[in-house]
Amino acid sequence: MSGGWPDSRFLALSGAACPVIQAPMAGAGGIDLAIGAIRGGAVGSLPCGMLTPDEVRAQVAAVRAAAEGPLNLNFFCHALPEDVDDGAWRALLAPYYAEYGVHEDDGSAMRLPFDARMCAAVEEVRPELVSFHFGLPAPALLERVRATGAKVLGNATTPDEAIWLAERGVDAVIAQGFEAGGHTGRFLAGRQEEALGLFALVPLVADAVTVPVIAAGGIADGRGIAAAFALGASAVQIGTAYLACPESGISDAHRAALAAGRSVFTNLFTGGLARGVPGRLMRDLGPIRPEVPPYPLAAAALAPLRKAAEAQGEFGFGPMWAGQAASLARSEPAEVLTRRLARDALAALARLGGGTTTS
C-alpha cells in the first residue's frame, strides 16, 4: 500500500506508515524522540554510538514498551586513531580550563566503533533497521547484523560512496547532503570542498544504485519531502526538525540557535567535520583548527571544560548541531511533527501533480 506516496519501496522495506526516518543524532536524540516518531508513523532511531551494549538493551526496551513500530539503531564505523598526541589541542584549550577552574580530566562518553559486543546486543534486541555512519563494519559483523533480519542502511555523501555501500549489500542508501546538521559521514577519499548539495546528490545517487535512496540534509517540512521524491528518493531522514521537539535533549542555547540557523562546518568538537551553529568556542577559535586531533579524540579534552562551563551557564563549549533548514523547525511534540510532515508532504505531492495554478 503506497497511501498516496509516489514510491513505496522504503515503506515496504521498513514497515513504516510514512517514508520518514527520525535521524539518530548522538547527544540529542534518545528514547523519547524515537517513541514520538514511531507513534507518528515514522521510523524512530536510537543513536547508539556513545552507548554501552547494556545501555542499548535498556533503551530499546524502553522504546518497545511505549511504541509499536519500526526502530532503527545507529552505529559508527570509524577507525579509532592510535598514538595521537592531543597536546596542541589541550594547549589551545588551557586558557578556558583556567577561566572555568577545570582541573580534573574525567573520561567523556567515548565514540566507539561498532564491535562484536555491540553486535551481540543487536542480535538480542532485533531492531527492524540498523544504520551505519562512516562506512560499514567488517564483513563478518555486517553478516551477523543482516542475519538478525534487520535491514541495513549505509550513509553516502557522494555517488562513489553509494556504489561502495551497494556493492556490500546495504538495503538502502542514505544520501547525506552537505546541508545536514552534525557529522558528515564521508568515509572515502575526497575533499570537503567538493561536498555535494542534496539537490545534486540525490539524482546522482539514484542513478548510481538500484536500492532505495533516503535523502538527508536540509529537509524540515513537507515541501522538502516532496522535493526529495521528485529527485528520486524513496524516503527522507530528518534531524534538525526533530531537534526542536520538546523531547530532544538539547540546551536552551542550542534551541535558540536553531532559529538563527547560520550553521557552518567545524572540527572543534570531535575532530570530525560537522555542521553546527557557532557558540563561544567556534567564535573564539574559528570553526576549523589544525590543532584539533582526529575524530573522535577532540571530545576528550573538551568534555570537562564543557561540563564546567555549562554549570556556569555558558553553553558555547558544546556543539549546537543544526542543518541548513533549521529555521523552518517548530517546537512541537515528535508525534505531532511526524504527522504534520506526512500530511504536508502528501498535500504538496498532490498539488504538484494537479497542474493547478497558484497566483
Next chain:
Amino acid sequence: MSGGWPDSRFLALSGAACPVIQAPMAGAGGIDLAIGAIRGGAVGSLPCGMLTPDEVRAQVAAVRAAAEGPLNLNFFCHALPEDVDDGAWRALLAPYYAEYGVHEDDGSAMRLPFDARMCAAVEEVRPELVSFHFGLPAPALLERVRATGAKVLGNATTPDEAIWLAERGVDAVIAQGFEAGGHTGRFLAGRQEEALGLFALVPLVADAVTVPVIAAGGIADGRGIAAAFALGASAVQIGTAYLACPESGISDAHRAALAAGRSVFTNLFTGGLARGVPGRLMRDLGPIRPEVPPYPLAAAALAPLRKAAEAQGEFGFGPMWAGQAASLARSEPAEVLTRRLARDALAALARLGGGTTTS
C-alpha cells in the same frame, strides 16, 4: 494557462511556454544558446557583463531575427575596486608567463557594472526580462530599466538578500544555491562558509518574499525542475546543462570536465568566488589564494597567459565553470534540451501527484 505546471506565475510574468530560464553564463553563453532556448519554449539569456552597448544591440538583433519569445539580458552590478595593486598576483603568475612566452599585456574583456550607456541600449532593444547579478543598479538606473516594461530579476544567495531585492521592487528573485556553477552572486555581508544549498535556500526564500522564486544551481534535468516546484519555486534557471550543448562556446577540455563534475569554489580567475572544475592553474596554486586581487581585477593578468596557453593546447588557465549536477548534462542542441527538460519535468510532476507505486 498553466499547461500542467503547478505554478504559472513565472509563465505569466515572462511569457515563456515553460518555466525555464537558460542561464546567461558570461564567456560561454551567447546568441546561439539563447536562440535554441527560446525556440524550445524557455527564456533565452544573453550575458552582457563583458559586452559593449553596441555588442548588446547587435546580439539582441541577431536573437530577434532567429527566434520569437522572451529574452533576458543579464548584467553585473559590482562596485569596481579602485587603486588595487595586483603585483602579488602577477608575481604568482610570472613563472607561467615565462613558460608560455607571454610578454605583452593586452587588455582583457573587462567585466563592467551596468551603467547609463548600457541602460540606453536596454531602452532601445527592450528585452522582456533583465536580470542583475551582485545586487541591483542605482535606483535611477533601475527605474529606467523598469520603465521599458522589462521584468526585473535579482539574484539572492540568502533569504536576507531576497528580502533586500524584494524591497527594491524586483519582479522575481533568483535563489542561487551553492551548487551553481560560475560566480556566486552574494552581495550582502556574510561568510562563504554559510553558503546555502538549494534544498534549504528555496523554501527559506519562498517564505521570505511574495514575488515568484526562480531556483538555480544543481538543476540539470526534469527531476530537479519538479523538485524546485515542490520547494516553492515558480521556475528554474539552468546553466550547466546548457553548457553541454553544441551551441555553447566552451573548449573541449571544459566539455570533458563537465562529465567528471567535481567542482569547487575558486577565486583565481576573476577574484570573485565561482564554482568550476579544476584545471592546471587551480591544481597548481590551489583553488583559493590570498594574492588574487578583488573581483573582477584578477582576469586582467590572466588574459594574455590564457590566450598563449590555449594557443599551445593547454586550457587549464581559463575557467571551467560547472554546477554540481554537471555529470547529468548531455550533449544535445539547446532547443532539444529545452523541450526534454519541460517534458521530463511534467512527467515527473504527474508521477508525484499520482500516488503510484514504483518497485
